Amino acid sequence: MFPVSWTAETLMQKHRSLPHNPDIANTFFRAGFIESWGRGVEKICRLCREYGIAEPEYTAHPNDIMVMFELNEPVKMVLEAISENPNLSKEKIAEKIRMSRATVTRALATLVENGTIYRVGSDKSGYWKVVKLYNKETKKNMLKN
Known part of the structure; x- marks a missing residue:
């Protein structure tokens, strides 16, 4: 579950990462699948800008985040x-x-x-x-x- 205060807008701001299962998150981190906590949305937006692609639209739900990309x-x-x-x-x-x-x-x-x-x-x-x-x-x- 996401923290009650999270919205699509707050995901775009600096925020503390709160992994649902810290043990699994730590395993992915140590295996090199993720490079740091709480930077996924920021990284997606940065890469979209670098490649000239429109940033995706985010919708935050209590149990998940939906990400919609527009075709160029x-x-x-x-x-x-x-x-x-x-x-x-x-x-x-x-x-x-x-x-x-x-x-x-x-x-x-x-x-x-x-x-x-x-x-x-x-x-x-x-x-x-x-x-x-x-x-x-x-x-x-x-x-x-």
Whole structure:
């Protein structure tokens, strides 16, 4: 359980870490899975800023924290394009959304890396398979911490 006074706003401020199970938290710390207490939210926000990604939206509940990440614009546009026509090549996607081939390549790599899409067949005759679609309304892209 989170302390009663915790909110999404207080998570963004300096605060004392209160692990639910200190023994497990200490084991993760000693194993190198975490580097310090109470810095996870701060670190996520800092990395988002460094990579030019919008900071996630946090919702604090009594037993958990929900974190929602927004897709950046090129990724969103590429996903929309291949959702409409999965047979599009990188060149055709770039032409359709009026972005460079390099930008489209980076966006596709992001989508493949996070398991949203994968390529079926060859680059010339294959197609994109959309595994999962995320949207803000259904909050399917929320990750639970």
